[in-house]
Amino acid sequence: MTEAIRWKIGITSAPLPPKASGLPFLGNALNIKNNPVRFVVEQYQKFGPIFRISLLGNEMTVLAGRDAIQFASTPEANDIFSLRESYGGLEIEIGPVILSMEGEQHRHYRKLARPSHSRSQAAPRIPELLKVVDDFIDTLQVGQSVDMLPAIRRMISTQLGMMMLNQPAGEYFDDFVKFSTYMLFVYQFQMWPKFMLKTPPFKRAKARVLEMLEGLVEYHHRVPPGNERPHDALDEIMETVDAMGNPYSHATLLATAMGPYIAGMDTASGTINFIAYALHKYTDVLGKVRDEVVALYDKGIPSADDLKDLVALNGAIFETMRMYPVVPFLPRTAKTAFEFNGYRVDAGADLFIATTSTHFLPEYYPDPYRFDITRERGPANTFNPYGFGMHSCLGAGMGEILIQVMISRLIQRVKFELDPKDFEATMVAIPVPNPGKYRLKVLEVRK
């Protein structure tokens, strides 16, 4: 048992963690649906870093606060926490994905995939990324009221497809959206029964997704990288062997090809959707960000470093990711029994690591429910929108550029206002955290 963080692996006689009170059958489902992070923070403040909640008859153990994240980040925690039960659905339907890989297999694949997910992959392609945003802006009419999330999702998927595989999803985009929605609800949330995977809409979407992925893999086998096409994320994996020295399986290649089309679908898109809301809610902040980006674009197309230097823009991005994290908890399953902070967790227990609970603890972020773009970043392990440890987001550097490019260009070229003007975000948890049904009304479009 360590001193600073009190935990140990193995069966112990410690009691089960305290349980949050909830409604009959629903348990805490409404609390989680209406404002997941706030509810978890309140339970943390009441019970400490480990407690149980219940969701429609299923019990979950929640680990929250900085100690919990430090514990979950230790190398030994890899022997405790499994991701397979949460992300294995993609493996069943398409092939092994990085999030469901473990141990040496995961380390090996992650190292291979790092370059295609990196900041330096995105940095030279800013003009192409901007063109995708400009194509969207050029369709906007003054007076039009825009539901931003679908538009942002399409742009992000196009940008990632271009950057990582030189191939946007194009006419297959809606199939990827449908496919990932079913994956989320059936496997990850377990809110839809398995028979939904046998229904015609899902079967159609999956067949279309596979058609595109098979085509991509076949093309990569037939045409090696060179003059006809640049080296990309799929080549990285095809050209080498796995941790056991065997060529990567066809199923792994299909899953690799799928990554760029779904990786940013909910994460980068959801984050940009929240930033667009927050900027138009806090219009004094919008003014500062706009002044900064207009001055930058007046000098020409910005570089990745120029965008990184924008103080107000990056303050707004940081503060939005702190207050409105789109991946608030990470799902895990206990591979083995363990004890944490004097309570036991049995093998097989479903867990949430409440990675973003620290974003709302006043000891790290004073007055935590205030949107303040001048905030300092708290100490290590207190700002975790990209997860933690071995499986932390591989696309964080690339994601940062996507967010900076899209928000800066939208603000520079378009004047929007919130529609309705007094819209107040609620943290709607499903399908992924979102501010609820708001729109942006176009007031002016700059050429």
Ligand code: HEM
């Ligand atoms: C704001 C944008 C993003 C956020 C908030 C985000 C968040 C996350 C989080 C929380 C995880 C860890 C999941 C877990 O441990 O259960 C993760 C993993 C991952 N993300 Fe992101 N992500 C973002 C953008 C992206 C983008 C743009 C890409 C692709 C280029 C990407 C690729 C990945 C990959 C490959 C992993 C798995 C890493 C591994 O298992 O080793 N992400 N992301």
